[in-house]
Amino acid sequence: METNVINTPIDPKQIPGWGVDADPKNDPTYPMRARMNVTQDPDSKHRPTLQPLEVEKLRSIERPNVSAVYGTTVPPMGLSGAIRRLAFKYSENRYRHWLPLIVADRVQVVEGILDDLVHGTVPNIWAEKGYDVEWKHNRTAFITKMATIAALTAGTIVWLSSGNKEKGFRRRDNQRRY
DSSP: OOOOOSOOOOOGGGSTTTTTTOOGGGOTTHHHHHHTTOOSOTTOOOOOOOOOOOSOOOOOTTOSSOOSSOOOSSOOOHHHHHHHHHHTTSOTTSHHHHHHHHHHHHHHHHHHHHHHHHTTOOOOHHHHTTHHHHHHHOHHHHHHHHHHHHHHHHHHHHHHHHHHHHHHHHHHHHHHHO
């Protein structure tokens, strides 16, 4: 195979299949457009009417404008909102954008649980995580998951409590010498 050392332009008409959609009579969407009364060419550069900005909308720094239509379920707020605002200061091709967004999701879960407790509601985490359904339909995986969580929790508690006793014991021993 011959390698092209010099970057020479290629005539697009020589590429197999180029311009296959250039003929409007050969447009496969034509019957659909006629049935839907679409008068404009779908490739036109006309932008739809923008949705009004009523709440704070975080957007990528790569996009100069906000999307024409977007969801406004919950605006960013609290510590998770501050983390999200920080993340959107960076480009989408950086870990500095995506990792804070993942952390913000986890922080928002804790904020939701604390908000429930502040309002006098004890969250039913067992039902919200779907453990009853998992017990019914996927029992072995559920038992494995719960055993792993229990072992990790117990190991962490033992590890943390054993380290504190040794440090405290040594301090008392040093204090008795003086």
